[in-house]
Amino acid sequence: MSYTGGSPKAEHLCVLVHGLWGNPDHMRNIAKGLREKFPPEELYLLLAKRNSGSFTYDGIERGGERVCAEIQEEMRLIEQRGGKITKLSIVGYSLGGLVSRYAVGLLHAKGILDTVECMNFTTFASPHLGVRTPLKGWHNHVWNVLGARTLSMSGRQLFIIDKFRDTGRPLLSVLADPKSIFMSGLRRFKRHSLYTNIVNDRSAVYYTTAIEKTDPYKNIDSLNINFLEGFGDVILDPTNPFGPRRMVPDPASFSSVTKSSIMWLKRIPFMLALAIFVPVGVMAFLLNSVIQTVRSSSRIKLHEDGKAGLDVHEYRVPLWITEMREEVEHVFGALNSSQTQEHLAIGDDDDEDGDEMEEHRARMKRERRMSMPMQPTLALAPCQFEMIDALHSVRWRKYPVWIHKVGHSHAAMIVRMDKPSFSEGYVVLRHFVNDEFLI
Structure with missing residues (x-):
């Protein structure tokens, strides 16, 4: 069964947008799940493809312009086949969620959203607040500033150290401004849903994908987790996700000490391998970052000059309104997840x-x-607190996800590839398709 495209009879268009280093195939299992429930005559599926691979380095706004153009072109093609799209849904994964929010602003400003009923806006593991690690003092300048330089323009935007056009503000801050075209477009959707990993997401941690000021799952062993009925031990109950667990300390014994020592000894080969291969991986990652940044800069220049197949002037609308690749990702994820989140403390300056x-x-x-x-409140940047307050105004339906079988929950959540260790992701997709998606 073909899961992309659809019949001219379909009035509902659903657009799926992949993430950083990604390609349309990453969204395959989301699309398959939707297609299994909704036939081509009922739902038209578009997997955005113009931001594939290293093109995601070029900045969120350029990605948004490309997706907006794809949506417009697809709607025109459907009309040429005798169809008419009257409903629109957008699903973004990881960086694709931010690209989608930008595209929604353009669609709103260009009047395209006036012609459709905006149904679902859903994100899976999208860093709505960026990927800046909550750190204080000089740590902030070491990782959050240097780390931003490894992903070209998208990196600067994700680490919120950019100044977007003539606003003098980070792009993500502009995306969440209540008076911007982006928030106006976002508010038009009937349902706003997000799925957030509570552990083991090396690319985008809980606080940013859940749009929260705290991370209650940092010490998950101290919590009694409540799961959503019918979805195993994967999706938490959004209305009552956890409670405190009564801890009963076990008396120390010779056997427990011996077991602990054996476990530590078993980790030695892994630690040695880590010491050898991580530096090699980091060097390869940094070298690739330099190459991709140079290539991205060249693409950005062509894009801005209108020589990349897109008339950028058509998408440079006013921002304000008066009405109110796998290994590289693993290395970056390892570097990012090695930064320990810090919290605000009384007396901190x-x-x-x-x-x-x-x-x-x-x-x-x-x-x-x-x-x-x-x-405790995380040591976020001032603009991140503002983003949280603004984004909460659209009343997100938030679903915390606990992936147990694999340490790379970012990819497993959407079953980015077919492998047994990603099987829990099918539970997440089943919930999205059957219980969350409005047709």
């Missing part, structure tokens, strides 16, 4: 000055009052 420092201090105090003792 940032390096900000004047009114901005006072405003940030006031926000910190508010966050401390609102946070439960077991959920």
